[in-house]
Amino acid sequence: MTTTIPSSDLDLYCDELIREPYEAYRELRGIGPVVWLEASHAWALTRYAEVKAATENWQIFSSAEGVSLTPFTNETLRGTILASDPPLHDHLRSVVGERLTPRSLRPMRAQIQSIAEDLVTTLLRRGSFDAVTDLARVLPMGIVPAFVGWPDDVHDKLLPWAAAAFDTMEPPNERCKASMGGRRSMFEYAVGLTESRNVVPGSLGAGVLDALDRGDVEPAQCPALLLDYLAPALDTTISAVGSAVWLFGRYPEQWDRIRQDLTIIPNAFNEVLRMESPARAFSRVTTEPVTIAGTTIPAGQRVLLLWASANRDERMFERPEEFDVTRLNANAHVAFGFGVHGCAGQGLARLEGHAILGALATRVARFDIGTPTMAMNNVIRALAALPVTLIPAPVSG
Template sequence: MVATVTTASPHTPPVLSFGGGVPDDASSQPIVHLDVDPFAMDFFADPHPTHEVLRQAGPVVYLDKWNVYAVARYAEVHAVLNDPATFCSSRGVGLSDFAREKPWRPQSLILEADPPAHTRTRAVLNKVLSPAVMKQLRDGFAAAADAKVDELLERRSFDAVADLAEAYPLSVFPDAMGLQKEGRENLLPYAGLVFNAFGPPNQLRQDAIERSAPHQAYVAAQCQRDNLAPGGFGACIHARVDTGDITADEAPLLVRSLLSAGLDTTVNGIGAAVYCLARYPQEFARLRSDLSLARNAFEEAVRYESPVQTFFRTTTRDVEICGCRVGEGEKVLMFLAAANRDPRRWADPERYDITRKTSGHVGFGSGIHMCVGQLVARLEGEVMLSALARKVASIEITGDAKRRFNNTLRGLESLPVTFTPA
């Protein structure tokens, strides 16, 4: 993608002006305007060169295609994520502004909420998905990972997306949620729909919404208390109604949040990790020699590939970002993936290094809205990579890797591989 650059004079109004904007003045830095479309197919195919254009253009840029401000450097992305009072989520974390248009579905009580409402509902999920709960799940998740790798070693050649990255989470997460066995094939399409809907009204979003009726109906039914097995995440959320922490109307929406947040990030994260380890055999060898690196190998894959590429916030007031003036009520697009490869923050960011200190990456977000399913994703990623390192000697890519395009997610549709037993 070729990006043309124009600069708005600090003494004149921006090239594109809209309600609530702050007029430039002599004290503000000029904001570069770009013709980049971060929701175009050619961008999805290879976003990294354009990420570099975005980072180099300035701390804040303006994307003329969608009339939004954007930040792509690590420092600014991290700052926006960690200032929910100035950059709110309640007006939508996609391009749609809920103050001006109706959401396509009832708002999330987690992702699309601000304190103090968010604080109360997030506290419920933090208890349901606590580190202590993850510890209780570890042995079962690890046994399932071992069984899955053993099964794939018998086949030797298979698709690492459908048969591993998707199949493994689908074998453990729905049971942990307490979902019924029937209809689980709706889970991935529903999650894909949610993340596509954060984008603009392009073909991806329109197609996803048009075919979403059965997926939405399935998820709505599964979120009801009577349909959730005792002891699962879903039942534990509904139990918080009895303690007065949430209302009966809020409980299904919280279950829904977990259904959409706890699967796709894990699927794309595991897919990214297998893809990285296959392309960097020296790192896989390093992992095989030191199993304690399994967790960090997964974290580095999330940093390197960034399964969640972008999110929006909306300004609640006139604000200055590194000297760049942004008015109240403006959408700000955060390029999480660009931040995760910003050389200002990471040494040799284009290299997958499983010994890298990954703390601080924004692959799961940052701050109070950090991915609610992160602990589940990290547990599944760690035990799967540990199983691979113990049982597999080499991972060979045996066909073309195909991308699955989504307005928010970056992942693979297909990755043919062959495993050699250890």
């Protein structure tokens, strides 16, 4: 008896599918929960249940060989939290993990809300602006560099570095090759930072160097630990806020729902992340053969966990293509991953997202949006630009 492997020749990393991937994800989910991607030379888990189960099974779906489809990138990821398995992973994550818990982040809430309020005041005065450059980037760029610890003199490099870090995460295509220089210089800077110790006092970076002084980590582990927090903390949140404006511009009745009941903002932020998951996918390597729905993935194979496809799986989410801020299971999304590698920075991302939506909801009636331009990045699903005009809410009283 011959068995056929479920496969597809779709290239998820071509320009067309980076701009508009959702129909392709639907096609892949229709083929099966596990599909061989000929163009990527990798397997993909396409449906919610299987993606989530893989995140809970690090013993078989290992991150220790890196989470990228590009070998060079996996070399530079070595020693990061992202690219390790327990027990090393748990040790690395514990180094500054305590600083990212909701309790530790609480003192930042007032500062984040105040930046968000000031930003909305400025933007309402301007009326029309770009939702990515002038809105989505402002809060993360105002908070994250100092929080993570990168000194002022590199702030203008952080966004290009973060974009390069994500571009080089997936297949060795032209986009990935063009970004290799950026990844390299970011890595070299992190090596220099460990030596110069020129990190912002009290930051995550300072916490990493304190751990070095205590002997909890080796000098060689520090650059990787510094990088663990930089790249994922900027582009992901910027993507989420940009997508929120885009979605609420297209679905004004959903914005009305938020304006009528601000307590649903956390659910609405989850629904934005479900609809437009900022990170499309990361991969794992199988440590032993694993059979899913009758298909056996051999040991030592690269497997993409398609977060963005799982979040639109019709088996999990009713009417998955519909944006519904009151969706009952919006919080079940896997946009932050899940399991041992579940996003370490989600508390901060949520603080930022809730603060921006809250500040906008009390003072903006409508987003009048123009034509969006998509960012062409291998991993991050984001807008590069979105012209928007804010229609102010009538002043009450």
